[in-house]
Amino acid sequence: MAQACVSEEQFICPLCLDLLNDPVTIPCGHIYSCPQCRQTFSPRPALGKNTMLAEVVEKLKKTKLKAAVPAGPGDVECDICTGRKHKAVKSCLVCLESYCQTHFERHEEFHPGKRHKVIDATRQLQQMICRQHEKLLEVFCRTDQQYICMLCAKDEHKKHATVSTAAERTEKERHLKETLRKLQQRIQQRQKDLEQLREAVESHKRSAQTAVEDSERIFTELIRSIERSRSEVTQRIRDQEKTAVSRAEGQMERLEQEIEDLMNRNSELEQLSHTDDHIHFLQVAQLLQSLSALSESTDNITISFLFSLDDVRESVCQLRHKLEDFCTEEMKKILVSSDSHQLTLDPNTAHKLLRLTGKNRVVTYTDTPQPYPDHPDRFDIYFQVLCRENVCGFCYWELEWSGNVGVGISVSYKSISRKGSGKECVFGRNDQSWSLSCSPSSFSFWHNNKQTKLPVPSSCRRIRVYVDHSAGTLSFCSVSDTMNPIHTVQTTFTQPLYPGFVVGYKSSMKLCDFQLI
Incomplete structure (x- = not known):
């Protein structure tokens, strides 16, 4: 004999949307309360428990408990479940409750004509409610930059600029997409820089091996x-x-x-x-x-x-001395030239009014903006440029400058800011950089926005910069027939240093090829 299919919906309380707890019958034969015949009774009838119906409901509850997933640590609990709570799957923004799968289905059946707005189950449901009016926060006040409910919008925020949270999200998503686009562009650029650096390292290894x-x-x-x-x-x-x-x-x-x-x-x-x-x-x-x-x-x-054997002996001794002297001098050249650093300017960091020439070793201020592409590393306000190469260990480089306004000779961490007019973007005005400011009438050293005024060296147009990274030493010297110190600072460097330059109005700077003085 075929078994009849029993639907759980027949035993759902129309008020709490859950299975009946103690089903009873009334004189009309229906379950209390009677939603079918709408018959009224006076006086109030005595209620009798329907034992058979209660057994069926109990079996349905056991089957339901086996199928439902109990809420675990970190899960959102169903607000309707009694006893052991089950894992909520949805939250209703109208009823302001979270439901497990079973109670969510009952919720949808109970509101067939007017569908409520539901989202994935969230613990933040109470934070989406206005504490003052206990209404859903569905309006964003741009004046006060806060989320409010409809009653708030009609009351204390009446004259404020308000939009729906959906409209504000659309606007924020637009900004987010732009930020994401720039971030992805920066990631691609950094990946390209990383690949170039890897290729440069491999090339350097090959060159060194050769x-x-x-x-x-x-x-x-x-x-x-x-x-x-x-x-x-x-x-x-x-x-x-x-x-x-x-x-x-x-x-x-x-x-x-x-x-x-x-x-x-x-x-x-x-x-x-x-x-x-x-x-x-x-x-x-x-x-x-x-x-x-x-x-x-x-x-x-x-x-x-x-x-004469004495003459032979003397000639061999002279040959030895000459060879030793020659080797010593040549080794000095080799070792000194290995400490000198051949630098190139990075076009991706140069301000658009700075023109790079001479295989990116000469920078000149120009009134005509250069056709550089937009780049996250470019200085957009100050007339500055960084080198591609960083310096570490002990090394030095030389430069020549010209112009009546002058230049700034700097070293900086790569993390220095590039966009905007704040001090965090200016060489020497922050804790990310050190800078020697040079002009025909004044010399000064800057770090962390602190200035040290220096005497003006005579005819100082060529300058050598020494860096001992591990020792934390940075020195500037003027180069002529003799080497004259300008300024030395002792500090602690925590990141690789990149040479950088500030080029004033109608001024220029050239990185010098190394020559033994």
């Missing part, structure tokens, strides 16, 4: 050249030694032969002195006397090289 390999190769060739020179000198000395020794050995053989001959004659003379034969004595004595005269005419024996 420089190391070239240096190793050149030093190896230099060492080999010195080794060849050493071998040549050694071989030259050995060759001369061999020639001189060979010549001396020939002379030694002749001397040995001569000594042997002389000793033989000496023996013969000793024997002759003992002979009694006068004729024999005279004949032999005359012969030996002639030989003795011949021997006495022999040249003196000397040993000599083709060149």
